[in-house]
């Protein structure tokens with residue numbers, strides 16, 4: 001049986017869980033961590049993933065099932081390595097899997113693969129989404145039926161290399177007092193395989209309406225965006241990377257700007273922290289990962305979930321991942 005705050009599967013290492021509810025079941029789209037020899041580096045060389053396995057649970061108390069390989073990078077013509085954190089969207093009976101990977105030039109791009117089943121197998125497009133870059137796609141369907149893709153990650157995720165709008169191998173350093181970079185944002189076309197326009201960078205502001213600064217590592221965007229809507233408000237949540245928090249900002253439009261509101265979760269065991277938020281039967285759940293079952297090996301992670309709670313003012317009660325287990 002699935003238990004909150006315990007590893008959902010232990011037969012494989014899984015990370016970066018994007019959770020969705022389809023036909024009243026919970027589906028989790030994670031990365032599949034593989035063994036890696038050698039030291040970790042700032043480019044994330046240790047995250048040498050090659051395929052995806054989709055997990056599912058009939059409800060929050062049911063066992064979590066590994067549905068087997070749904071897509072392997074050998075079947076994606078444009079990919080060279082590192083098939084990282086995915087997400088999925090359902091439209092007109094088809095499931096679209098969005099995933100980042102390095103292309104043959106070593107540049108991170110976003111790909112899409114399609115299936116008629118939520119657990120695959122998925123068939124990848126010949127090439128990456130035109131105009132896509134960096135990592136960690138999260139696709140959000142708004143109430144009006146529009147789909148938006150949020151993505152981006154610093155360091156190994158190459159977000160800095162795209163700050164001028166085109167790829168620069170050696171970008172200038174951003175000063176501590178300059179506005180931090182935000183995630184990219186693009187609306188998807190009806191085909192779900194292309195962007196309506198060139199992705200734009202999202203602004204995240206502080207309580208005074210000023211952009212969060214690059215040196216504000218407790219609050220600035222690092223990677224792993226997620227979008228959800230609660231009581232008509234848009235919540236952009238993300239990882240602060242170097243300080244290992246999950247935090248969130250809210251806004252009145254899916255395009256932002258967003259205002260920083262607080263901390264969603266305190267650090268977990270392991271360097272990375274990455275999440276999704278989903279509503280199931282009127283309750284809200286945070287899916288996340290840590291490195292508990294590998295004893296803290298950064299690239300051997302396991303996905304977990306826990307219920308989250310909102311305050312009356314729309315803020316979210318901070319999760320302390322190892323309290324009240």
Ligand code: FUB
Pocket residue numbers: 015016031044047084085135136153223224272273274
């Ligand atoms: O899993 C590889 C990378 O680690 C993801 O893309 C990041 O969000 C971090 O979790």
